[in-house]
Amino acid sequence: MTDGKFLTPKEVAERYRGGVSIGTLRNWRAMRIGPAYMKIGKSVLYPIGELEAWDKKNIVICREPKGLAMRPDVQGDDPSRAVPTSPNKRHRFS
Template structure:
Protein backbone atom coordinates (compact mmCIF):
# COMPACT_ATOMS: atom_id res chain seq x y z
CA UNK A 1 0.00 0.00 0.00
CA UNK A 2 1.87 3.07 -1.20
CA UNK A 3 1.97 5.96 1.26
CA UNK A 4 0.66 3.81 4.13
CA UNK A 5 2.35 4.50 7.43
CA UNK A 6 2.56 1.95 10.21
CA UNK A 7 3.59 2.32 13.84
CA UNK A 8 5.03 -0.23 16.24
CA UNK A 9 3.37 -0.71 19.65
CA UNK A 10 6.14 1.46 21.20
CA UNK A 11 5.35 4.23 18.71
CA UNK A 12 1.61 3.92 19.39
CA UNK A 13 2.25 4.29 23.14
CA UNK A 14 4.31 7.40 22.37
CA UNK A 15 1.57 8.75 20.07
CA UNK A 16 -0.88 8.59 22.98
CA UNK A 17 1.69 10.17 25.33
CA UNK A 18 1.90 7.10 27.53
CA UNK A 19 -1.80 7.01 28.39
CA UNK A 20 -1.92 3.68 26.54
CA UNK A 21 1.01 1.42 27.37
CA UNK A 22 2.58 -1.30 25.25
CA UNK A 23 1.22 -3.80 27.80
CA UNK A 24 -2.30 -2.43 27.42
CA UNK A 25 -2.03 -2.74 23.64
CA UNK A 26 -0.86 -6.36 24.08
CA UNK A 27 -3.83 -7.11 26.37
CA UNK A 28 -6.26 -5.45 23.97
CA UNK A 29 -4.90 -7.50 21.06
CA UNK A 30 -5.44 -10.72 23.01
CA UNK A 31 -9.02 -9.65 23.79
CA UNK A 32 -9.60 -8.40 20.20
CA UNK A 33 -10.44 -4.85 21.37
CA UNK A 34 -8.78 -1.49 20.77
CA UNK A 35 -7.36 -0.26 17.47
CA UNK A 36 -7.00 -2.77 14.65
CA UNK A 37 -3.52 -4.03 13.82
CA UNK A 38 -1.58 -6.08 11.30
CA UNK A 39 0.55 -9.02 12.36
CA UNK A 40 3.34 -10.16 10.06
CA UNK A 41 5.27 -13.00 11.65
CA UNK A 42 6.02 -11.70 15.15
CA UNK A 43 5.81 -8.05 14.10
CA UNK A 44 2.72 -6.14 15.22
CA UNK A 45 1.98 -2.93 13.31
CA UNK A 46 -0.75 -0.33 13.60
CA UNK A 47 -1.77 1.60 10.48
CA UNK A 48 -1.87 5.36 11.19
CA UNK A 49 -5.14 5.75 9.23
CA UNK A 50 -6.73 3.06 11.42
CA UNK A 51 -5.53 4.81 14.59
CA UNK A 52 -7.07 8.06 13.38
CA UNK A 53 -10.36 6.27 12.63
CA UNK A 54 -10.25 4.68 16.12
CA UNK A 55 -9.69 8.14 17.60
CA UNK A 56 -12.81 9.41 15.83
CA UNK A 57 -14.92 6.46 17.00
CA UNK A 58 -13.87 7.22 20.58
CA UNK A 59 -14.36 10.99 20.41
CA UNK A 60 -16.51 12.40 23.20
CA UNK A 61 -18.72 15.26 22.05
CA UNK A 62 -19.40 18.02 24.55
CA UNK A 63 -22.04 20.68 24.30
CA UNK A 64 -21.29 24.35 24.77
CA UNK A 65 -22.36 25.88 28.04
CA UNK A 66 -23.67 29.44 27.92
CA UNK A 67 -22.98 29.76 31.63
CA UNK A 68 -19.34 28.80 31.13
CA UNK A 69 -19.02 31.51 28.49
CA UNK A 70 -20.38 34.15 30.91
CA UNK A 71 -18.06 33.04 33.72
CA UNK A 72 -15.09 33.30 31.40
CA UNK A 73 -16.19 36.78 30.25
CA UNK A 74 -16.57 37.91 33.89
CA UNK A 75 -12.98 36.93 34.64
CA UNK A 76 -11.69 39.13 31.83
CA UNK A 77 -13.37 42.31 33.16
Protein backbone atom coordinates in the same frame (compact mmCIF):
# COMPACT_ATOMS: atom_id res chain seq x y z
CA MET B 1 5.39 -1.28 2.38
CA THR B 2 6.34 2.39 2.64
CA ASP B 3 8.06 3.82 5.71
CA GLY B 4 5.66 5.81 7.86
CA LYS B 5 2.48 3.91 7.00
CA PHE B 6 2.65 1.66 10.07
CA LEU B 7 3.58 2.12 13.71
CA THR B 8 4.99 -0.40 16.16
CA PRO B 9 3.32 -0.81 19.58
CA LYS B 10 6.11 1.32 21.09
CA GLU B 11 5.40 4.10 18.56
CA VAL B 12 1.66 3.86 19.24
CA ALA B 13 2.29 4.24 22.98
CA GLU B 14 4.42 7.32 22.22
CA ARG B 15 1.69 8.68 19.92
CA TYR B 16 -0.75 8.66 22.84
CA ARG B 17 1.88 10.21 25.16
CA GLY B 18 1.92 7.34 27.60
CA GLY B 19 -1.86 7.28 28.03
CA VAL B 20 -1.86 3.86 26.38
CA SER B 21 1.02 1.58 27.33
CA ILE B 22 2.54 -1.25 25.31
CA GLY B 23 1.03 -3.67 27.85
CA THR B 24 -2.42 -2.15 27.38
CA LEU B 25 -2.08 -2.56 23.61
CA ARG B 26 -1.07 -6.21 24.17
CA ASN B 27 -4.12 -6.78 26.40
CA TRP B 28 -6.42 -5.09 23.91
CA ARG B 29 -5.10 -7.32 21.11
CA ALA B 30 -5.78 -10.41 23.24
CA MET B 31 -9.34 -9.21 23.93
CA ARG B 32 -9.83 -8.06 20.30
CA ILE B 33 -10.55 -4.46 21.30
CA GLY B 34 -8.71 -1.22 20.60
CA PRO B 35 -7.26 -0.09 17.28
CA ALA B 36 -6.98 -2.53 14.38
CA TYR B 37 -3.54 -4.04 13.81
CA MET B 38 -1.69 -6.39 11.50
CA LYS B 39 0.49 -9.27 12.55
CA ILE B 40 3.30 -10.30 10.25
CA GLY B 41 5.17 -13.20 11.79
CA LYS B 42 5.86 -12.05 15.33
CA SER B 43 5.71 -8.37 14.41
CA VAL B 44 2.66 -6.31 15.33
CA LEU B 45 2.01 -3.22 13.22
CA TYR B 46 -0.70 -0.59 13.47
CA PRO B 47 -1.69 1.10 10.20
CA ILE B 48 -1.76 4.88 10.73
CA GLY B 49 -5.08 5.14 8.87
CA GLU B 50 -6.64 2.66 11.32
CA LEU B 51 -5.30 4.62 14.30
CA GLU B 52 -6.80 7.82 12.90
CA ALA B 53 -10.15 6.08 12.34
CA TRP B 54 -10.03 4.72 15.90
CA ASP B 55 -9.28 8.24 17.19
CA LYS B 56 -12.33 9.63 15.38
CA LYS B 57 -14.53 6.81 16.67
CA ASN B 58 -13.49 7.53 20.27
CA ILE B 59 -13.74 11.31 20.22
CA VAL B 60 -15.92 12.82 22.92
CA ILE B 61 -17.82 15.94 21.90
CA CYS B 62 -18.79 18.18 24.79
CA ARG B 63 -21.67 20.58 24.80
CA GLU B 64 -21.93 23.91 26.53
CA PRO B 65 -23.52 23.54 29.96
CA LYS B 66 -27.14 24.62 30.19
CA GLY B 67 -28.31 27.29 32.58
CA LEU B 68 -25.06 29.13 33.15
CA ALA B 69 -25.67 32.78 33.90
CA MET B 70 -23.05 35.47 33.91
CA ARG B 71 -22.75 37.64 37.01
CA PRO B 72 -20.60 40.70 37.37
CA ASP B 73 -17.39 40.18 39.27
CA VAL B 74 -17.66 40.93 42.98
CA GLN B 75 -15.15 43.80 42.64
CA GLY B 76 -17.26 45.88 40.27
CA ASP B 77 -19.81 46.16 37.49
CA ASP B 78 -17.38 45.72 34.59
CA PRO B 79 -19.10 43.18 32.22
CA SER B 80 -15.74 42.23 30.71
CA ARG B 81 -14.86 40.68 34.09
CA ALA B 82 -18.06 38.64 34.35
CA VAL B 83 -17.73 35.27 36.06
CA PRO B 84 -19.90 32.28 35.06
CA THR B 85 -22.12 30.96 37.80
CA SER B 86 -24.49 28.05 37.96
CA PRO B 87 -28.14 28.87 38.69
CA ASN B 88 -28.07 26.14 41.36
CA LYS B 89 -25.35 27.87 43.35
CA ARG B 90 -26.45 31.22 44.73
CA HIS B 91 -24.04 33.19 46.82
CA ARG B 92 -24.77 35.90 49.36
CA PHE B 93 -22.29 38.72 49.52
CA SER B 94 -22.21 41.07 52.48
